[in-house]
Amino acid sequence: MAVSEVSFDVSEGEVFGLIGPNGAGKTTTMECVEGVRRPDGGEISILGLDPFRDVYQVQNRIGVQLQQAQLQKRIKVWEAVDLWASLYPKPMDGNRLLEQLGLADKRNALFMTLSGGQKQRLFIALALINDPEVVFLDELTTGLDPQSRRAIWDLVRGIRDRGKTVVLTTHLMEEAERLCDRVAIIERGKIIDIGGPEELVSRHCPTRAVVLATEDALAEERLRAIPRVETVMRRGSEFTIQGQGDDFVTEVIQCLSENRIRITYFRTVLPNLEDVFLKLTGHSIRD
Amino acid sequence: MLRGLWKLTWLELKIFLREPLGAFGSIVFPVLVFVVLGRFAGGRITPSSLSPAGFARVGLPVFVAVLISLSGVLSLVTIISIYREGGILKRLRATPLRPQTILAAHVLVKLTLTALTMALTVLAGKRYFPIHAGFPIFGFSLALLISTWSILSIGFLIASFVPTARFAQPIGAAILYPMIGVCGLFVPVQSLPPALQVVARLLPLTYAVSLLEGILKGEAWSAHVGDVAALVVVFAICTALSAKVFRWE
Numbered sequence: 330m331a332v333s334e335v336s337f338d339v340s341e342g343e344v345f346g347l348i349g350p351n352g353a354g355k356t357t358t359m360e361c362v363e364g365v366r367r368p369d370g371g372e373i374s375i376l377g378l379d380p381f382r383d384v385y386q387v388q389n390r391i392g393v394q395l396q397q398a399q400l401q402k403r404i405k406v407w408e409a410v411d412l413w414a415s416l417y418p419k420p421m422d423g424n425r426l427l428e429q430l431g432l433a434d435k436r437n438a439l440f441m442t443l444s445g446g447q448k449q450r451l452f453i454a455l456a457l458i459n460d461p462e463v464v465f466l467d468e469l470t471t472g473l474d475p476q477s478r479r480a481i482w483d484l485v486r487g488i489r490d491r492g493k494t495v496v497l498t499t500h501l502m503e504e505a506e507r508l509c510d511r512v513a514i515i516e517r518g519k520i521i522d523i524g525g526p527e528e529l530v531s532r533h534c535p536t537r538a539v540v541l542a543t544e545d546a547l548a549e550e551r552l553r554a555i556p557r558v559e560t561v562m563r564r565g566s567e568f569t570i571q572g573q574g575d576d577f578v579t580e581v582i583q584c585l586s587e588n589r590i591r592i593t594y595f596r597t598v599l600p601n602l603e604d605v606f607l608k609l610t611g612h613s614i615r616d
Numbered sequence: 617m618l619r620g621l622w623k624l625t626w627l628e629l630k631i632f633l634r635e636p637l638g639a640f641g642s643i644v645f646p647v648l649v650f651v652v653l654g655r656f657a658g659g660r661i662t663p664s665s666l667s668p669a670g671f672a673r674v675g676l677p678v679f680v681a682v683l684i685s686l687s688g689v690l691s692l693v694t695i696i697s698i699y700r701e702g703g704i705l706k707r708l709r710a711t712p713l714r715p716q717t718i719l720a721a722h723v724l725v726k727l728t729l730t731a732l733t734m735a736l737t738v739l740a741g742k743r744y745f746p747i748h749a750g751f752p753i754f755g756f757s758l759a760l761l762i763s764t765w766s767i768l769s770i771g772f773l774i775a776s777f778v779p780t781a782r783f784a785q786p787i788g789a790a791i792l793y794p795m796i797g798v799c800g801l802f803v804p805v806q807s808l809p810p811a812l813q814v815v816a817r818l819l820p821l822t823y824a825v826s827l828l829e830g831i832l833k834g835e836a837w838s839a840h841v842g843d844v845a846a847l848v849v850v851f852a853i854c855t856a857l858s859a860k861v862f863r864w865e
Binding site: 365385388389393395397398399400403404411412413417439452455 | 620711712864
């Protein structure tokens with residue numbers, strides 16, 4: 330069983346992410362909500378409809394980009410958009426959509442000649458052709474180079490700015506942090522926690538760190554005296570200072586300034602979703 | 617159901633013709649077979665030298681017609697399984713398109729190609745088989761379309777569940793080609809062993825051959841109502857079954 334206990338609500342106009350490693354049950358969950366897969370049990374409601382019983386109505390109001398989907402090798406870009414447009418009652422202008430997604434000059438290209446990023450952009454166009462209220466994007470940027478990935482992120486922000494609700498899955502924590510208003514961490518078919526990325530980080534990984542380098546002999550003693558500091562580790566002239574709370578970094582800086590400690594290097598290490606995931610599951614998302 | 621059908625049909629026809637090997641296999645190849653066989657079977661023969669029920673006059677056209685039909689069916693099975701394997705069906709599933717629409721579009725494409733191939737074959741065969749007054753070209757074409765439609769339904773029953781393209785060809789061929797042996801084309805059904813006769817009576821190709829031969833011999837459609845009915849029944853059963861067992865992925 331891929332998914333056992335999954336329960337969440339998505340609000341209108343937000344970008345909601347299902348995050349977790351491959352095989353966690355993200356896609357299965359999403360496909361059940363899309364009406365593509367029939368769940369063994371439980372309740373799903375989307376736009377007030379049952380995705381399986383009211384599949385036709387649901388399909389008219391949602392847009393879907395599926396993981397590992399393909400089109401006919403020799404279909405042309407404009408033909409795919411034209412076919413999709415003909416399937417819905419109130420389609421958007423396909424040419425304008427292609428223009429917005431940077432595919433205008435690929436109108437006559439065969440699907441098989443498109444690059445990975447272009448294919449994904451075409452799939453986004455097809456997901457948007459019916460002017461949907463909710464858009465589902467499954468592993469949108471997997472296998473894309475960083476440049477295409479960033480371009481796709483901008484597109485997703487554009488979708489949200491037009492007032493659509495976006496539900497996406499990803500195993501890239503950076504993607505979730507940059508795009509999602511809220512995320513659900515899912516592992517082995519269960520949701521472990523739900524919340525905004527920052528909220529999850531401060532809930533599960535409140536410890537921050539400052540790394541600095543100094544030759545000052547008294548530095549260690551002074552740094553240890555800061556109330557919020559939990560640990561100070563020293564390697565040669567490099568110190569790693571850990572502590573909690575929003576004021577922690579400020580306090581370190583104040584201490585350095587008050588004691589006129591001369592530093593040659595300074596950086597802060599803030600925990601991110603990756604650390605949250607590690608903490609909650611005991612393993613890295615890429616394992 | 618109809619939403620998108622014409623668009624998808626037209627699109628699939630264009631896509632098919634863009635595939636160089638596909639077009640060769642289903643259009644050029646049967647025509648070549650006909651011309652080459654025509655050479656060996658008869659050379660230049662005039663209508664008057666043909667015996668009314670000889671192989672060159674009846675058997676060969678029917679044989680080629682059956683080949684055209686079966687190659688269409690195999691191609692349908694292969695295309696659908698490629699679509700399934702490649703995730704194309706999966707993508708289509710998340711649209712308002714129904715499986716029946718997708719299959720119907722492919723069937724229409726195959727019927728169009730069958731008609732086109734048949735027309736080319738008749739043109740190419742003119743040299744060896746001059747069209748004489750008695751050749752029921754329209755009747756024969758109609759009989760072929762009905763037969764193909766029916767046999768195609770077996771094709772999409774197979775296509776509904778074959779998991780990968782690699783299995784599609786052999787499974788399709790294993791089911792379809794043995795039908796040629798018992799369909800009455802080479803050996804009359806009546807002279808087959810009783811067990812095989814039963815098998816033959818269950819296969820749509822038997823009725824297709826009977827219909828095609830009959831029409832070619834100049835028999836009336838009324839004499840072949842049974843054949844047409846059998847082909848329609850096969851179509852109905854296979855269509856109903858395939859809707860039940862259809863797999864998107």
